Amino acid sequence: MKPTVHDIAKSAGVSLATVDRVLNSRPGVRGVTRAKVEEAIVELGYVRDLAAANLAKGRTYSFIFILPENDNSFMIGLHEEVRGAVARSSAERTRIRIIDVPPFDPEALVAALENVLVEKPAGVAFIAVDAPEVRAIAERLREAGIPMVTLVSDLPDSSRDHYAGIDNIAAGRTAGSLMGRFLSGRDATVAVLAGSMLVRDHRERLEGFSAVINEHYSNIVILPVLEGRDDPVLAERMVADTLRRHPDVAGIYSLGGGNRGLIRAIQKADVKRPVVIAHELTGSTRSALGDGVIDAVLNQDAGHEVRSAIRVLKAKADGLPVIAAQERIRIDIFLKDNLP
Amino acid sequence: MKPTVHDIAKSAGVSLATVDRVLNSRPGVRGVTRAKVEEAIVELGYVRDLAAANLAKGRTYSFIFILPENDNSFMIGLHEEVRGAVARSSAERTRIRIIDVPPFDPEALVAALENVLVEKPAGVAFIAVDAPEVRAIAERLREAGIPMVTLVSDLPDSSRDHYAGIDNIAAGRTAGSLMGRFLSGRDATVAVLAGSMLVRDHRERLEGFSAVINEHYSNIVILPVLEGRDDPVLAERMVADTLRRHPDVAGIYSLGGGNRGLIRAIQKADVKRPVVIAHELTGSTRSALGDGVIDAVLNQDAGHEVRSAIRVLKAKADGLPVIAAQERIRIDIFLKDNLP
DNA sequence: CAATTTTTGAGGTACGTAAATCAGAATTTC
């Protein structure tokens, strides 16, 4: 039978009240007595029954998710997943509030986080914008003891407790590796379509991609990066333009958004189909995979990221350890033949 | 505020006892009254507080995991993961017992399941052996109302509630697709190393692999399957033999165990390195990936499978729905450049 | 309509913990 507070009280020869004081680090216990109780806790291997504790406290974890009001498929999907979690949250003693902010806007994010500082929720998750002022407010949140998880885009070397997202350097390396293999040793020119080099995840993907190409596939030349601002129209124009000027382009790595434009540009262009590797499995990339326009899609599962963020926030709020292996977000690789 | 049983009683104009009778389908409630209560439940959107209910019941979920006493790395890892879950289980109101059985032995599995039928745990997970007698006992377990999850290897068209494992046909297709791309259109001969064609997952992987090769890569010839019985020594001999007799082998798909033998055979052979795709990320496949002996590893995460199985068993035991997207076990694709 | 059966209400205890009060004991301070 699992030991309870009563067993500890008996074993330590103290009253229930004292055990409670020790357990919840309330004042009014002498050092010796505290030691006695702590010894009994270790001795009996007591672990607090969280369910009972939460019941007694009438506790509900209240979390805040700060999400950019982005209109690309991935962010829409992410929103959806968070809303799904909100719907399930009442059953899990959790209340999740969503705050929408303009995308790529450090000030807006900081303002939202200031707000969090006032509300003092049990935890906060946000998609980091890599800026010093964001780091600063993160530090203040940490001082206030509010658990923090970055989602999708990280804020390294900051006070965040956890990052729920993929390793973008590894993703870029994987893309590079696949590109190299798919092009199978031929001399080739490869174009890279990004959203913006101001965004950390895009920078990191490019970094990983370039590293692998330079290390292992010196026969491949990477053209200057096209910054399509995740905009399908702009992306289409840029890709079409590139294909016109470099009809020998044998591969395209699309590491950001705007894939609809990319796909259209390739379909319209009068060239041999290049090897195309893109990110995020959406309706358009999925059908492009099926049609053979895209050869591989690297994906991060927004649902996993959201659920992982919530699990981690809960654990942090309870001071519990996190199962690292469970929370590592994977880079899914989809080919035509393993679409789910 | 979340509605409680008290709110329902008040709203339906009945006593707490009656609400309790309805909720726990105890006898002694007239149809009209029951309807009134049920209406109030829907109206207020009442959901039973599982934590409080379990506390009141003093309930602990007791699950049984039936695992084969296999000595390959994957099964050893799986065992480890289950033991990890056992260690954490006390904190989660869960008690997990492991029953070891000889591998690939339908009778032993049936005997273990008979035992389960007697013990009546809250759920059981097992690695299916695809045999009629296993289906029969599964049916009896279902009749006894014991939730059942198959792990790693499925028992399709049976009474199991859920399968916690990868889609092996899709895995085979993925391997076929990668093989085709990596061989990049050349005429080529490919060897396949399996454990045993008697095991369902191996059959399915081969099926998927062959299908993609035949559909899309008609320039590739697949040699007759080598059945290495997941034994490194036997596998090494068979692969070495094949490489001697077919020096033109350009690719090898290893869809089962015995990869240590495969790796040794390739390293010793005096041929051009073939494209090698293998399953399960273990110490040896990992270093072979690093050394360039293996080109891609398809992996299923045993930890995910075990945790998913437990989550599903818990949900089934509570009659709760399962988040399908969360429980889909992914096929991880590892290349040299995205090793975790 | 009386006797019987079924349904319902009222109330309590329990699960394991949190949090509070109040009285009494031990310790410290002057």
Next chain:
DNA sequence: GAAATTCTGATTTACGTACCTCAAAAATTG
């Protein structure tokens, strides 16, 4: 050594549900 202060114990209530008992009310039966 008395007063003030700090600890500690005993006890209670609460969280939301389960499960039990006993009595009262209602419905059904003859």
